[in-house]
Amino acid sequence: MRIETVEQVQDLTRGAVLLGTGGGGDPYIGELLLRQELREGRCAEVIHPEDLADDALVVCVAGIGAPTVLIEHLQAKDVCQALLRTLEKHLGRSVDAIIPAEVGGLNSVIPLALGAQIGLPVVNADGMGRAFPHIDMVTYSVYGCPAYPMVLANELGDCVIIEGATSDRKVEDIARAVTGALGAMTYGALYPMSGRDVKDKAIHGSISYSLSIGESIRQARQHSADPVAALLDTLHRPDLQRHARLLFDGKVLDVKRETRDGWHFAKVEMTGLRNPDVHFTIELQNEYLRALHNEKTVCIVPDLIAALDRETAEPLTGERLKYGQRLKIIGVSADPIMRRDECLEVFGPKAFGFKEPFAPLETL
Amino acid sequence: MRIETVEQVQDLTRGAVLLGTGGGGDPYIGELLLRQELREGRCAEVIHPEDLADDALVVCVAGIGAPTVLIEHLQAKDVCQALLRTLEKHLGRSVDAIIPAEVGGLNSVIPLALGAQIGLPVVNADGMGRAFPHIDMVTYSVYGCPAYPMVLANELGDCVIIEGATSDRKVEDIARAVTGALGAMTYGALYPMSGRDVKDKAIHGSISYSLSIGESIRQARQHSADPVAALLDTLHRPDLQRHARLLFDGKVLDVKRETRDGWHFAKVEMTGLRNPDVHFTIELQNEYLRALHNEKTVCIVPDLIAALDRETAEPLTGERLKYGQRLKIIGVSADPIMRRDECLEVFGPKAFGFKEPFAPLETL
Numbered sequence: 001m002r003i004e005t006v007e008q009v010q011d012l013t014r015g016a017v018l019l020g021t022g023g024g025g026d027p028y029i030g031e032l033l034l035r036q037e038l039r040e041g042r043c044a045e046v047i048h049p050e051d052l053a054d055d056a057l058v059v060c061v062a063g064i065g066a067p068t069v070l071i072e073h074l075q076a077k078d079v080c081q082a083l084l085r086t087l088e089k090h091l092g093r094s095v096d097a098i099i100p101a102e103v104g105g106l107n108s109v110i111p112l113a114l115g116a117q118i119g120l121p122v123v124n125a126d127g128m129g130r131a132f133p134h135i136d137m138v139t140y141s142v143y144g145c146p147a148y149p150m151v152l153a154n155e156l157g158d159c160v161i162i163e164g165a166t167s168d169r170k171v172e173d174i175a176r177a178v179t180g181a182l183g184a185m186t187y188g189a190l191y192p193m194s195g196r197d198v199k200d201k202a203i204h205g206s207i208s209y210s211l212s213i214g215e216s217i218r219q220a221r222q223h224s225a226d227p228v229a230a231l232l233d234t235l236h237r238p239d240l241q242r243h244a245r246l247l248f249d250g251k252v253l254d255v256k257r258e259t260r261d262g263w264h265f266a267k268v269e270m271t272g273l274r275n276p277d278v279h280f281t282i283e284l285q286n287e288y289l290r291a292l293h294n295e296k297t298v299c300i301v302p303d304l305i306a307a308l309d310r311e312t313a314e315p316l317t318g319e320r321l322k323y324g325q326r327l328k329i330i331g332v333s334a335d336p337i338m339r340r341d342e343c344l345e346v347f348g349p350k351a352f353g354f355k356e357p358f359a360p361l362e363t364l
Numbered sequence: 365m366r367i368e369t370v371e372q373v374q375d376l377t378r379g380a381v382l383l384g385t386g387g388g389g390d391p392y393i394g395e396l397l398l399r400q401e402l403r404e405g406r407c408a409e410v411i412h413p414e415d416l417a418d419d420a421l422v423v424c425v426a427g428i429g430a431p432t433v434l435i436e437h438l439q440a441k442d443v444c445q446a447l448l449r450t451l452e453k454h455l456g457r458s459v460d461a462i463i464p465a466e467v468g469g470l471n472s473v474i475p476l477a478l479g480a481q482i483g484l485p486v487v488n489a490d491g492m493g494r495a496f497p498h499i500d501m502v503t504y505s506v507y508g509c510p511a512y513p514m515v516l517a518n519e520l521g522d523c524v525i526i527e528g529a530t531s532d533r534k535v536e537d538i539a540r541a542v543t544g545a546l547g548a549m550t551y552g553a554l555y556p557m558s559g560r561d562v563k564d565k566a567i568h569g570s571i572s573y574s575l576s577i578g579e580s581i582r583q584a585r586q587h588s589a590d591p592v593a594a595l596l597d598t599l600h601r602p603d604l605q606r607h608a609r610l611l612f613d614g615k616v617l618d619v620k621r622e623t624r625d626g627w628h629f630a631k632v633e634m635t636g637l638r639n640p641d642v643h644f645t646i647e648l649q650n651e652y653l654r655a656l657h658n659e660k661t662v663c664i665v666p667d668l669i670a671a672l673d674r675e676t677a678e679p680l681t682g683e684r685l686k687y688g689q690r691l692k693i694i695g696v697s698a699d700p701i702m703r704r705d706e707c708l709e710v711f712g713p714k715a716f717g718f719k720e721p722f723a724p725l726e727t728l
Binding site for chain 1: 450454515517520521522523524525526527528529530534537538540541542544545546
């Protein structure tokens with residue numbers, strides 16, 4: 001598959017916002033970078049995990065830190081290219097393909113822009129099936145691929161290699177600290193892994209999943225159909241153990257925000273359009289983590305929550321929610337691999353401070 | 365020369381406290397590490413810069429961060445050995461000798477303990493001729509040897525390589541941030557340089573200088589001579605452009621301390637033993653930076669200030685100064701290389717926020 005048209009890029013970006021579940025960084029800059037590649041006659045080649053040789057070297061490339069600063073760092077692709085070269089020199093071999101760390105948010109688009117620029121294929125897979133705030137919250141880590149050696153750099157030429165660490169969480173801590181010293185935003189090449197690892201440990205089909213989300217919204221709009229209904233049709237695939245449903249249809253009453261310890265915490269209060277007695281709440285810590293209908297949990301991390309404009313199905317990031325918006329909130333089940341016990345340990349409700357255990361969306 | 369007796373180690377440590385000019389971290393732990401080597405039958409071999417081949421690979425090894433935490437990190441030598449191995453692998457060649465970054469404080473002794481343990485010679489030279497708080501405040505950096513590639517590690521196995529940086533000050537910023545993430549204290553291998561670099565850019569004879577300080581104090585005590593006078597005799601060598609003199613003889617009236625932005629700031633107020641009308645002040649930011657006699661500067665950084673017990677000439681670090689102590693304060697001129705304009709830019713008065721320019725001790 002190739003990403004070669006502006007329409008594809010827009011579909012993909014819209015899918016990435018939805019899969020970002022409120023966070024992940026707005027992929028808009030990534031979209032600009034990728035569109036620039038198309039204008040210059042290059043395109044992103046997307047390959048299936050099964051196309052990789054077992055001993056291929058595959059690596060994640062991602063932006064780390066505050067996406068708000070990204071707009072000041074437009075040499076993103078040059079930095080990422082330098083990262084790969086440094087990692088290749090350190091490992092003594094060439095990188096064969098790039099893989100996204102997350103399919104939600106900005107970091108789903110950066111690997112494609114980089115791949116287009118330097119002619120490396122991008123694997124149709126990722127490690128989250130959504131966005132998460134920590135680089136250790138990926139299936140790669142859960143199933144034993146270390147995040148290191150990780151190369152981190154900014155556009156000025158400062159460059160750090162995390163050579164070894166006691167855990168991937170420690171890699172995260174170090175990367176965060178280095179990012180602070182290097183100006184709030186860096187790029188990283190991390191999780192060097194084999195083609196075999198990708199086949200066994202990644203979430204497959206993420207990029208095409210993201211594309212299909214944007215496609216279904218676009219096509220419904222073109223045919224004057226209900227785009228939210230069309231989207232749910234696309235996402236609800238019980239045959240693939242993927243469920244999706246409308247959690248709420250209402251308006252935003254209040255958004256309480258707090259920025260604390262480097263996180264964006266918020267509580268979104270909603271009520272019915274005509275029935276003011278129903279209460280709906282979304283709690284977020286960078287990403288939407290839990291939705292409650294009249295105080296009862298109806299969707300919880302790692303299952304996905306998306307806030308959509310109720311007319312256009314445009315997915316909205318957490319920082320764009322505000323009083324008076326009319327939204328449809330949908331829940332989408334995470335990839336089955338993400339719901340396994342060992343994964344829930346790392347990015348289930350407990351990892352975000354919730355006391356209640358995970359329960360699948362379709363049972364709530 | 366070999367460091368092979370406990371007496372030598374004690375002389376060296378006492379010299380290191382004096383050359384630490386109030387800071388640099390108490391070398392006591394370093395002394396313990398080195399004495400352990402002697403007990404186990406090993407000794408530290410100290411070589412002259414001229415003994416190095418021009419293309420020898422020489423590297424600094426130093427503790428970074430809060431020396432107060434060091435006592436919890438007693439595997440120092442194992443960590444340092446791993447550091448060197450990582451650097452060797454990264455550079456693709458063996459290290460031929462170790463060189464201290466600073467001859468004052470803890471970091472003057474650690475290279476000797478490591479050298480004894482792994483059988484690598486230590487160069488009789490350093491980059492400060494004293495202690496300074498930043499890793500970029502060395503003659504190596506002033507004369508164009510970059511601090512990177514620098515390897516940083518803790519005793520748990522976390523390991524980071526600073527592969528490139530826009531300046532050695534940026535290396536310092538990154539190393540500080542990583543040290544914070546790795547538990548307040550790390551060890552670093554940095555300033556990989558050639559034998560030629562050491563000959564041209566280092567301060568020569570630092571270790572023997574430090575030894576001679578401890579020796580002269582010890583011998584004066586053994587012979588019931590005045591140890592401060594003996595010390596000044598040793599240090600005052602106008603033929604080598606090194607000057608030393610008694611700046612003040614008095615008692616401590618007050619020590620105002622402030623810990624701010626990770627620094628230990630203090631102002632030590634003294635007066636005469638019999639004449640309460642004279643005022644003497646020492647200002648410190650980790651190290652003693654400026655001494656004033658009745659408001660007139662009598663010694664300023666990079667020239668060295670040392671606070672000595674007035675009876676025993678025991679040199680005291682800044683955190684040990686307190687009300688009522690009877691002290692002799694001496695000034696010692698920095699190595700001539702340290703007083704050049706390009707060096708004063710990096711670690712002269714201006715670098716520490718003083719408005720007055722540097723003036724040599726012997727002219728004040």
